[in-house]
Amino acid sequence: SQKIEQNSEALNIQEGKTATLTCNYTNYSPAYLQWYRQDPGRGPVFLLLIRENEKEKRKERLKVTFDTTLKQSLFHITASQPADSATYLCALGGYSTLTFGKGTMLLVSP
Amino acid sequence: EPEVTQTPSHQVTQMGQEVILRCVPISNHLYFYWYRQILGQKVEFLVSFYNNEISEKSEIFDDQFSVERPDGSNFTLKIRSTKLEDSAMYFCASTPYATNEKLFFGSGTQLSVL
Numbered sequence: 001s002q003k004i005e006q007n008s009e010a011l012n013i014q015e016g017k018t019a020t021l022t023c024n025y026t027n028y029s030p031a032y033l034q035w036y037r038q039d040p041g042r043g044p045v046f047l048l049l050i051r052e053n054e055k056e057k058r059k060e061r062l063k064v065t066f067d068t069t070l071k072q073s074l075f076h077i078t079a080s081q082p083a084d085s086a087t088y089l090c091a092l093g094g095y096s097t098l099t100f101g102k103g104t105m106l107l108v109s110p
Numbered sequence: 111e112p113e114v115t116q117t118p119s120h121q122v123t124q125m126g127q128e129v130i131l132r133c134v135p136i137s138n139h140l141y142f143y144w145y146r147q148i149l150g151q152k153v154e155f156l157v158s159f160y161n162n163e164i165s166e167k168s169e170i171f172d173d174q175f176s177v178e179r180p181d182g183s184n185f186t187l188k189i190r191s192t193k194l195e196d197s198a199m200y201f202c203a204s205t206p207y208a209t210n211e212k213l214f215f216g217s218g219t220q221l222s223v224l
Contacts, residue, residue, distance in 0.1 A: 031209070032209075032211065034211070034212070038153075041199075041217075041218070041220075042217055042218070043114075043201045043203070043215030043216050043217050043218050044153060044201075044213070045215070046212045046213060046214065049211055049212060089152075089153065093209070093210045093211075094209070094210075096166065096210075097155045097158065097166055097168070097210065098155065098210040098213065099155065100145075100152050100153040100154075102151070102152040103152065
């Protein structure tokens with residue numbers, strides 16, 4: 001069956017460092033992969049989308065890589081800030097439904 | 111910036127009762143969705159809706175669930191005869207893209223079934 005795995009443990013980093021979150025998947029051939037941010041009690045907020053034929057995508061302090069051979073995406077936040085503390089969800093889809101991973105909580109300490 | 115609006119933010123109901131969760135998607139979006147998230151679990155797809163029809167639905171979306179777009183702005187999820195396990199946060203989402211890209215989510219309705 002299709003499976004999306006994200007680090008289940010929270011990631012704790014110091015302000016100013018780069019946070020790297022991982023999304024692995026199995027039994028999937030997604031046309032794209034998306035990353036969302038979710039704050040407690042709120043709906044997910046779209047951050048970035050990367051397509052299967054793209055290796056890397058950037059937006060301000062965010063960078064996403066997508067390796068369809070490894071079936072893995074890495075999500076980087078550079079110069080992290082306490083305001084970046086949230087749960088980050090990866091989601092895979094194509095022309096069918098969008099399926100979310102469970103998310104990784106990021107905690108950025110001042 | 112336009113946003114998806116959901117009401118109510120919290121809904122408490124007795125088991126067996128019917129509830130209607132309401133959503134106002136972003137006005138120029140054509141594709142609408144309901145997702146749910148049980149506390150501590152992942153966001154799960156329920157149903158997608160386009161052109162006044164269900165496009166896809168998950169196994170969760172059984173006969174107790176229905177969706178409707180009663181007018182040009184509202185999008186509703188009805189749960190008939192609620193069960194304890196229906197307790198969750200229900201999110202509405204919309205997008206202008208046909209391929210489930212870049213979904214805009216509402217803030218959710220927390221449904222508690224007692």
